[in-house]
Amino acid sequence: xxxxxxxxxxxxxxxxxxxxxxxxxxxxxxxxxxxxxxxxxxxxxxxxxxxxxxxxxxxxxxxxxxxxxxxxxxxxxxxxxxxxxxxxxxxxxxxxxxxxxxxxxxxxxxxxxxxxxxxxxxxxxxxxxxxxxxxxxxxxxxxxxxxxxxxxxxxxxxxxxxxxxxxxxxxxxxxxxxxxxxxxxxxxxxxxxxxxxxxxxxxxxxxxxxxxxxxxxxxxxxxxxxxxxxxxxxxxxxxxxxxxxxxxxxxxxxxxxxxxxxxxxxxxxxxxxxxxxxxxxxxxxxxxxxxxxxxxxxxxxxxxxxxxxxxxxxxxxxxxxxxxxxxxxxxxxxxxxxxxxxxxxxxxxxxxxxxxxxxxxxxxxxxxxxxxxxxxxxxxxxxxxxxxxxxxxxxxxxxxxx
Ligand SMILES: *[C@@H]1O[C@H](CO)[C@@H](O)[C@H](O)[C@H]1NC(C)=O
Ligand SMILES: *[C@@H]1O[C@H](CO)[C@@H](O)[C@H](O)[C@H]1NC(C)=O
Ligand SMILES: *[C@@H]1O[C@H](CO)[C@@H](O)[C@H](O)[C@H]1NC(C)=O
Numbered sequence: 001x002x003x004x005x006x007x008x009x010x011x012x013x014x015x016x017x018x019x020x021x022x023x024x025x026x027x028x029x030x031x032x033x034x035x036x037x038x039x040x041x042x043x044x045x046x047x048x049x050x051x052x053x054x055x056x057x058x059x060x061x062x063x064x065x066x067x068x069x070x071x072x073x074x075x076x077x078x079x080x081x082x083x084x085x086x087x088x089x090x091x092x093x094x095x096x097x098x099x100x101x102x103x104x105x106x107x108x109x110x111x112x113x114x115x116x117x118x119x120x121x122x123x124x125x126x127x128x129x130x131x132x133x134x135x136x137x138x139x140x141x142x143x144x145x146x147x148x149x150x151x152x153x154x155x156x157x158x159x160x161x162x163x164x165x166x167x168x169x170x171x172x173x174x175x176x177x178x179x180x181x182x183x184x185x186x187x188x189x190x191x192x193x194x195x196x197x198x199x200x201x202x203x204x205x206x207x208x209x210x211x212x213x214x215x216x217x218x219x220x221x222x223x224x225x226x227x228x229x230x231x232x233x234x235x236x237x238x239x240x241x242x243x244x245x246x247x248x249x250x251x252x253x254x255x256x257x258x259x260x261x262x263x264x265x266x267x268x269x270x271x272x273x274x275x276x277x278x279x280x281x282x283x284x285x286x287x288x289x290x291x292x293x294x295x296x297x298x299x300x301x302x303x304x305x306x307x308x309x310x311x312x313x314x315x316x317x318x319x320x321x322x323x324x325x326x327x328x329x330x331x332x333x334x335x336x337x338x339x340x341x342x343x344x345x346x347x348x349x350x351x352x353x354x355x356x357x358x359x360x361x362x363x364x365x366x367x368x369x370x371x372x373x374x375x376x377x378x379x380x381x382x383x384x385x386x387x388x389x390x391x392x393x394x395x396x397x398x399x400x401x402x
Contacts, residue, residue, distance in 0.1 A: 117171035163401035178220035271313030
């Protein structure tokens with residue numbers, strides 16, 4: 001009994017499918033010309049000998065994973081191609097504006113052979129159903145729309161990093177048709193839509209536009225279209241994690257000029273610690289970058305700061321040399337004569353009597369110390385002044401890129 005019910009159920013199910021097919025009744029052969037010899041799917045539909053025009057539309061839903069190390073980025077796009085194939089037949093009694101067709105039929109029809117020129121990998125999603133569709137319009141225009149996730153290469157230049165603006169492209173070229181057979185064109189109405197809410201951690205999408213990148217090869221001219229994204233690096237991160245801490249370290253190294261010259265351990269430690277901290281900062285500032293062979297803006301800044309800290313350390317070296325002369329063992333004092341006390345008293349009296357001013361006795365050690373302190377005093381003004389000038393020059397130079 002149960003078994004019978006099941007058979008009935010399956011029969012009903014099959015009958016339903018078959019009757020549905022009969023009702024819609026559209027197969028690929030209803031669209032292709034009756035004489036299959038007339039239709040060559042390898043030949044583009046060149047009406048009146050003109051190259052077939054294929055219109056492109058791209059909707060960018062997301063940009064992410066911009067990787068400076070591998071110079072790639074990822075994009076999520078809807079990619080639509082529209083072309084007119086006059087050789088096709090329209091299904092009978094087509095009342096609606098367009099009709100959904102099975103995407104598999106594209107295998108038996110001519111279709112544009114576009115490919116993503118700068119893609120490293122393309123992911124086509126199949127959940128919950130394969131993410132593409134095909135429409136046939138009343139005027140024999142075919143629309144093929146597909147959703148893709150692309151990993152694209154983007155040549156980046158880090159000459160003025162982190163004040164740089166990168167131009168990343170999405171290029172679509174024809175694989176086998178020259179411009180004599182097929183040309184790509186941007187949709188005249190809406191060529192490109194970029195989601196307004198795209199958020200990137202370090203870069204900001206400042207501009208987007210479409211362009212033509214038709215290329216001349218030895219085999220002929222191949223049609224190509226491109227989308228260009230201009231991505232500008234946000235300075236905020238680098239300001240708070242690189243520039244301000246680095247300036248503070250340089251300023252910290254100047255504290256040494258206010259410590260008395262005899263305090264060698266304090267001043268040397270300060271200088272060396274600043275130097276080490278700075279080199280850590282420098283390494284951190286380009287952790288995400290490939291090791292490029294040219295000098296970047298941030299490198300120039302960091303190098304100048306390192307030189308400043310190094311010079312502060314060298315300044316102490318100089319101070320120490322100047323001071324060091326006085327530390328020589330003093331020649332042994334001649335044994336005081338017992339009557340020396342009287343000599344001194346006599347001297348004192350003569351000063352008092354003649355009224356001559358008392359000349360302060362300056363030992364060579366004191367003179368050396370004064371010279372050392374003068375070097376420190378000079379450095380207290382000179383280092384901050386020079387650093388301000390250089391810092392100002394740097395920021396004025398890169399002001400136009402901020
Ligand atoms: C299609 O149109 C023809 C006449 O033009 C008509 O005889 C036929 O019944 C129509 N078929 C459908 C499925 O509407
Ligand atoms: C992309 O470009 C168009 C036209 O130039 C502009 O209206 C749109 O705001 C841009 N989108 C983004 C995310 O910058
Ligand atoms: C290819 O393009 C160049 C210039 O863009 C043009 O001079 C040349 O005639 C073209 N060649 C063909 C085969 O169309």
